Amino acid sequence: MPDAPGLELIRGEIEQDHPGAVLDTGFEHGCASLAIDPAHVLGVLGWLRDAPGQGYRFLSSLHAADYLPAEPRFAVHYELLNRDRVERIRVKALLADPGEDSLPEIDSCVELFPTAEFQEREAYDFFGIVFNGHPDLTRILLPEDYVGWPQRRDFPVGGEPVTFTYNERNYG
Amino acid sequence: MAELAERTEVMTVNIGPHHPATHGVLRLVVDLEGEVVKDLRPIIGYVHTGIEKSCEDKSYWKVIPFVERMDYVSYFFQMEAFCGAVERMIELEIPPRAKYLRTIFLELNRIHSHLVWLGTTALDLGAISMLWYCFRERERILDLFEMATGQRMHTRYFQVGGVIEDIPLGFEAKLREFIADMPVRVGQYQALLDRNEVFLSRTKGTGIVSRERLLELGVTGPLLRAAGEPWDLRKAFDYLAYPEMDFKIPVGTVGDNYDRYRVRVAEMVESTRIVEQALDALPEGPFIADDRKYVLPPRSELSTSMESLIHHFKLVTEGYRVGPGELYYAIESPRGELGCFVLADGSAKPARVHFRDPSFVNLQAFRDMSVGSYIADMICSLGMLDPILGGVDR
Amino acid sequence: MRSRQLRARDMLRGDLEGEELERYVEERVVMTNFDKMLGWARSNSIFPLTFGLACCAIEGIPMAAVTARYDIARFGAEAGRASPRQADLIILSGRVSIKMAPIIRRLYDQMLEPKWAISMGACSSSGGMFSNYAVVQGAEKFMPIDVHVPGCPPRPEAVLYGFTKLQRKIQGNPDQGWRARYGAHGTEEWARGGPRGEPSAEAAKAYLAARELIVSA
Numbered sequence: 001m002p003d004a005p006g007l008e009l010i011r012g013e014i015e016q017d018h019p020g021a022v023l024d025t026g027f028e029h030g031c032a033s034l035a036i037d038p039a040h041v042l043g044v045l046g047w048l049r050d051a052p053g054q055g056y057r058f059l060s061s062l063h064a065a066d067y068l069p070a071e072p073r074f075a076v077h078y079e080l081l082n083r084d085r086v087e088r089i090r091v092k093a094l095l096a097d098p099g100e101d102s103l104p105e106i107d108s109c110v111e112l113f114p115t116a117e118f119q120e121r122e123a124y125d126f127f128g129i130v131f132n133g134h135p136d137l138t139r140i141l142l143p144e145d146y147v148g149w150p151q152r153r154d155f156p157v158g159g160e161p162v163t164f165t166y167n168e169r170n171y172g
Numbered sequence: 173m174a175e176l177a178e179r180t181e182v183m184t185v186n187i188g189p190h191h192p193a194t195h196g197v198l199r200l201v202v203d204l205e206g207e208v209v210k211d212l213r214p215i216i217g218y219v220h221t222g223i224e225k226s227c228e229d230k231s232y233w234k235v236i237p238f239v240e241r242m243d244y245v246s247y248f249f250q251m252e253a254f255c256g257a258v259e260r261m262i263e264l265e266i267p268p269r270a271k272y273l274r275t276i277f278l279e280l281n282r283i284h285s286h287l288v289w290l291g292t293t294a295l296d297l298g299a300i301s302m303l304w305y306c307f308r309e310r311e312r313i314l315d316l317f318e319m320a321t322g323q324r325m326h327t328r329y330f331q332v333g334g335v336i337e338d339i340p341l342g343f344e345a346k347l348r349e350f351i352a353d354m355p356v357r358v359g360q361y362q363a364l365l366d367r368n369e370v371f372l373s374r375t376k377g378t379g380i381v382s383r384e385r386l387l388e389l390g391v392t393g394p395l396l397r398a399a400g401e402p403w404d405l406r407k408a409f410d411y412l413a414y415p416e417m418d419f420k421i422p423v424g425t426v427g428d429n430y431d432r433y434r435v436r437v438a439e440m441v442e443s444t445r446i447v448e449q450a451l452d453a454l455p456e457g458p459f460i461a462d463d464r465k466y467v468l469p470p471r472s473e474l475s476t477s478m479e480s481l482i483h484h485f486k487l488v489t490e491g492y493r494v495g496p497g498e499l500y501y502a503i504e505s506p507r508g509e510l511g512c513f514v515l516a517d518g519s520a521k522p523a524r525v526h527f528r529d530p531s532f533v534n535l536q537a538f539r540d541m542s543v544g545s546y547i548a549d550m551i552c553s554l555g556m557l558d559p560i561l562g563g564v565d566r
Numbered sequence: 567m568r569s570r571q572l573r574a575r576d577m578l579r580g581d582l583e584g585e586e587l588e589r590y591v592e593e594r595v596v597m598t599n600f601d602k603m604l605g606w607a608r609s610n611s612i613f614p615l616t617f618g619l620a621c622c623a624i625e626g627i628p629m630a631a632v633t634a635r636y637d638i639a640r641f642g643a644e645a646g647r648a649s650p651r652q653a654d655l656i657i658l659s660g661r662v663s664i665k666m667a668p669i670i671r672r673l674y675d676q677m678l679e680p681k682w683a684i685s686m687g688a689c690s691s692s693g694g695m696f697s698n699y700a701v702v703q704g705a706e707k708f709m710p711i712d713v714h715v716p717g718c719p720p721r722p723e724a725v726l727y728g729f730t731k732l733q734r735k736i737q738g739n740p741d742q743g744w745r746a747r748y749g750a751h752g753t754e755e756w757a758r759g760g761p762r763g764e765p766s767a768e769a770a771k772a773y774l775a776a777r778e779l780i781v782s783a
């Protein structure tokens with residue numbers, strides 16, 4: 001893990017190429033994270049992947065999260081891993097909720113990390129986050145005609161209440 | 173010849189979701205030219221259970237049984253990923269005995285998972301008797317699980333803070349018996365398969381993907397190691413008792429299906445060694461942390477101490493709160509990097525639980541493994557890929 | 567053993583007579599009716615569909631229950647069939663998602679009568695612990711189930727117990743299809759029209775007749 005000063009260094013270097021890209025840095029539970037502006041996501045990810053001395057070449061996981069009461073509401077998390085130094089860094093692209101009728105958008109990183117293909121589709125499926133430039137952005141786990149984005153915080157869990165017939169029928 | 177070639181056309185075949193060779197409810201849409209796979213699209217989601225959503229509705233300690241049911245062959249790993257993540261968030265150190273017990277159960281589970289894989293994959297390749305042999309050993313592992321935890325599958329044995337109960341009397345002797353037997357049994361499997369002409373010609377040289385491509389696709393676990401990349405989170409990161417264990421990482425050379433088979437079989441033996449070492453070095457002491465804020469007080473205290481009763485009541489009804497924060501914690505499951513992302517918002521329920529499941533990511537490599545090969549090799553590659561559809565779909 | 571065989575041969579040849587023959591018949595022959603015999607034969611030669619959905623599949627018929635320790639062959643059901651057209655028992659071993667439900671229904675419709683269904687585990691019986699947007703709360707919602715096996719996952723012994731219960735059931739009322747058993751005339755897929763267009767005139771007539779049956783019952 002880059003430690004807190006190391007993270008500030010990374011931030012400074014990214015700022016040189018992409019001014020305004022890094023919104024915040026965080027360091028919690030031994031894990032560094034960069035909060036970035038979604039407009040610069042490809043630039044930052046590409047820099048972390050290719051810049052000498054960085055080499056975060058392995059995208060472990062891509063997932064979305066919904067921080068409902070907070071603003072900006074959505075975030076796409078990229079868990080990057082440098083396998084030589086065994087270091088992880090999390091990049092969070094913060095996405096504002098564009099309202100009821102439109103969906104939040106971000107650039108797809110499939111070109112940089114082909115592994116993101118399924119995971120971006122999953123994020124689209126559950127959170128309705130549109131990844132521009134994704135080769136095949138369709139629902140992946142839910143049926144194609146499903147309506148709604150079920151893992152958003154304001155989506156009801158669904159299901160049925162359990163009704164017990166034990167007392168009525170008096171089974172032994 | 174030319175005329176013949178003109179007459180062949182591409183045929184699209186749908187395989188699944190109910191098909192005995194897809195190891196669950198995976199659906200494949202395959203473009204075939206004759207017998208050769210031209211293109212392939214896996215369609216998944218047929219056991220999508222919404223577990224991640226359900227977890228948001230449950231307090232932390234009730235989430236554990238949910239996450240177990242994702243990848244239903246390696247349930248201990250799911251528990252460890254989730255409990256480990258929560259422990260790191262609340263900064264709870266688990267006692268050494270719990271670490272060792274967890275290591276033992278994780279490795280037993282790894283053997284179990286590989287046994288299920290070996291039995292079913294060999295079955296697909298026509299070696300039917302392997303299923304019976306593998307499940308014989310699997311039953312012994314399940315007996316051990318049942319002895320310690322009371323359940324064969326979905327044991328809910330790991331708790332935040334340690335394990336729920338100490339191993340019972342007689343468990344160690346039974347486990348030692350099993351450890352002594354296991355390498356012999358693995359030798360038997362190898363004797364059956366390693367020189368079996370049919371098995372060899374179906375696995376050797378099929379389904380090769382280069383290691384660079386696998387890394388690009390995010391593939392981890394035995395698939396990556398079979399391609400010659402010694403990447404194992406057990407060695408790379410420091411969790412549980414693995415730093416103290418002496419074990420090797422089997423790697424392959426070419427990365428064909430045969431290497432995948434060899435790597436997994438060798439892993440079973442290595443896991444047996446880890447279990448043995450962990451059992452030898454099993455420290456005495458408590459098996460669960462003694463932090464009343466997060467861990468249930470022992471049963472015996474409930475009738476004597478009012479304080480314990482209050483803690484117990486509070487933990488059971490409301491659960492404990494976890495301060496706001498987020499964490500990604502990854503361990504090496506039998507299929508690769510199993511990551512758990514937990515987002516806490518300060519309440520007693522997680523705001524998001526996400527699992528980065530290795531089967532889900534590895535499945536992307538399936539296209540690369542199969543395009544250009546025969547459809548029969550595709551089935552072999554699918555078996556060697558070892559996706560567990562519960563994990564893919566969650 | 568040998569002497570019994572000899573006596574059987576004598577009987578078939580017609581060498582046994584009078585009291586001896588009567589005694590032999592009393593000892594050796596079981597009288598039954600054809601239905602019962604058919605039910606007995608059916609119940610002991612079930613071809614289950616090799617069909618697994620989720621965790622329960624590992625413990626159920628496709629895997630653990632057929633292996634050596636549990637050995638479903640004792641009950642005559644080890645011949646799993648991969649095609650629904652050859653199978654007469656479907657075991658729903660696992661959770662039924664909304665995406666899978668139409669497919670299961672279709673598999674079930676493809677099976678030939680007489681057919682039976684076992685729902686294995688809490689999930690397929692009631693949705694189990696997954697009370698959420700993605701899981702059908704009980705397979706009973708879209709197909710008839712004969713035996714529910716509780717557990718999460720049920721032990722293989724429990725599956726076998728459920729299976730023997732099903733055998734009893736088959737022996738009890740052998741020849742009715744499930745529509746008669748459940749009073750479900752009129753639920754035939756072709757009769758409902760649906761996405762494939764209007765039903766044929768015949769189908770519509772059969773549908774009306776079936777409705778009649780239900781209403782009058």
Ligand code: SF4
Binds near residue numbers: 621661687718
């Ligand atoms: S009943 Fe339990 S074991 Fe069976 S499919 Fe459901 S969760 Fe899995």
